[in-house]
Amino acid sequence: MINWFLNLPRFHKRAISVSSDILVLSFAIWAAFALRLEQGVWLPTRGHLIVAGITVLITIVVFVRLGLYRAVIRFLGDRAFLTIVYGVAASSLALIVLGYMLQVSVPRSVPVIYGALAFIFVSGTRLGVRMLVNHPGQRKKESVAIVGAGETGMALASALRQGTEYRPVLFIAFDKSHHKTMIDGLPVVSINLITKYIQKYGVRRVLLALDPDLSVDRRGLLHQLESLEVPVQTVPSMSELVAGQARINDIRDLDIEDLLGRDPVRPNAAVVSDSLYGKSVMVTGAGGSIGSELCRQILQHKPKRLILFELNEFSLYSIERELSATNAVEDLGVEIHPLLGSVAHRRRCEMIMRAFGVQSVYHAAAYKHVPLVEHNVIEGVQNNVFGTLHLAEAAIVSGVERFVLISTDKAVRPTNVMGASKRLAELVLQGLAQRQNSTIFSMVRFGNVLGSSGSVVPLFRSQIRDGGPITVTHPDIIRYFMTIPEASQLVLQAGSMGCGGEVFVLDMGEPVKIADLARKMIHLMGLTEKTEERPDGDIEITYTGLRPGEKLYEELLIGDNPQGTSHPRIMMAREVSLPWQKMEDLLAELTQASHAFDCQRIIELLTNAPTGYAPNGETADLIWRNVNNVKHPVQSEGKVLHLG
DSSP, rough: HHHHHHHHOHHHHHHHHHHHHHHHHHHHHHHHHHHHHHHHHHHHHHHHHHHHHHHHHHHHHHHHHHHHGGOOOGGHHHHHHHHHHHHHHHHHHHHHHHHHHHHOOTTTHHHHHHHHHHHHHHHHHHHHHHHHHHHHHHHHHHEEEEOOOOOHHHHHHHHHHHEEEEEEEEEEEGGGGGGTEEEEEEEEEEGGGHHHHHHHHTTOEEEEEEOOTTTOHHHHHHHHHHHOOBEEEEEEOOHHHTTTTTTTOEEOOOHHHHHSSSOOOOHHHHHHHHHHOOOEEEEEETTTTHHHHHHHHHTTOOEEEEEEEEEEHHHHHHHHHHHHHHHHHHHHOOEEEEEOOOOOOTHHHHHHHHHHTOOOEEEEEOOOOOHHHHOOOHHIIIIIIIIHHHHHHHHHTTTTEEEEEEEOOGSSSSSSSHHHHHHHHHHHHHHHHHHHHEEEEEEEEEEEESTTTTTTTHHHEEEEEEEEOEEOTTTTTTEOOOEEEHHHEEEHHHHHHOSSSSSEEEEEOOOOHHHHHHHHHHHHBTEEEEEESOTOOEEEEOOOOOOTTSSSSOOOOOSSSOOSSTTTEEEEEOOOOOOOHHHHHHHHHHHHHHTTTTHHHHHHHHSSTTOOOOOOOOOOOOOHHOOOOOSOOOOOOOOOOBBO
């Protein structure tokens, strides 16, 4: 019967709705008179019939004009019931006026009684139909509990009811005033009782819908949710909803910030804005994980122009398209210039800076994947060290005001070429900062970035979805973690704070054990770890051994007693540096070794330099290991060679 009704043409459904309203309105008028006159069977006169008929007709016309019959019954909202109120009020008024005009006795209380009955009958029929239509579908949906009883949670509950996959059955609240109450027809319980009520209501999934301004202990919340053995997911952020990038009912795995289990570090927006507003800004590696987020955040501060410098064509196309759309929608008025090129080509970099009057450079272009750089030593040094050198020298001669290098915690006592090359890049900028004072150089050092290319989080998610196993290099390996937005905000903050040659680091709290992160992801996806004690578990964690150049523990500081800054979570490292003359000699030797393709010599130079480099194995360069006799006719004369 229900399916037959749902499959009727729209015109037939409207005809049924009109006929139903005529019947219930007529009955409401009769019932109003019967109740007022206290007659069990009230028989209307000819005048009463005329008044009733005209009243019903007027009411139907009013409903049509108000659009009541255009509303889809299964999706009725507050506006539809407000329309019924307006129509019933007009109907009651029409009853009074018609009784007076046609000289028909209509007691004063009858229109009031009629209005109440008409609203109940008209809205009740629609609620009944909606319940009959939606109830079978609701029972087929997966039961979910919503953590957060604020505006975001209520919006999610409403959206899920209209969807086809999930049925909200429970609100989990942090505010004690909401406990043991009902919100939007759903019970609200304390977060401390979540395990009991999850079982009671047969919840199959938990959804996080926290208001942006809600202060919550993320670490404690995740600890409570881990033991539920049901998937824990989240909904898009308010910024994504406002930007139209997602819908409220787009359910997805936990955000990176949630997995991190701490509140993100916020920059001083006013200070950052002063350093970017109306300026000409260049970002190298603009298509990468960090570079692209830097571009997004810089764009919001309304620079005069934003130069996107990127080697990868598709990455540049993607970020330029995204930023241009944001720029147009939000009417930011920023000039966006996508430019292809390599930081190793000094003359190209210099021409770009001069052509666009670049005032600030954020240098995010680098090779960052430890094993890959370990297998490609020459390219790693050329890109990370000499690329930084050429870009920095181009900045000096072009009159750039500020230059910020994105560094890494792997530059602290490195055991791999990537870390050593980034530390050497820091030394290059420190040397240049001593040599001149026209361009302010600063460096920002942070830990692993969750969600970036090569991050463990996307890898672990993929492995879990494939049924495992999750691969971890060592059971004791630990890392400092931060999010891409955090890393980008820190870079922007440092860019505004630097005075010349500083190395900024973030107070990132306690490091995270990678194996524990893997277990947390398994549990929050509603699965169990497969172990010897629990062979029936879902996902196994296997240990593959440390990769070339990898170490168990990462650090952020080389020396002790870091200096504080104006930002409570940003420190300034006290690090050794080299005079520029010695730095130039070292670069000349590196140039010579690179052109001779002498990986062993490069390793020796990196080891002897004040980088703290201590390789934990033999040279892993794939070509060096597989080719014994490589002849190169070109030899340098001990000078730094500039490409481009």
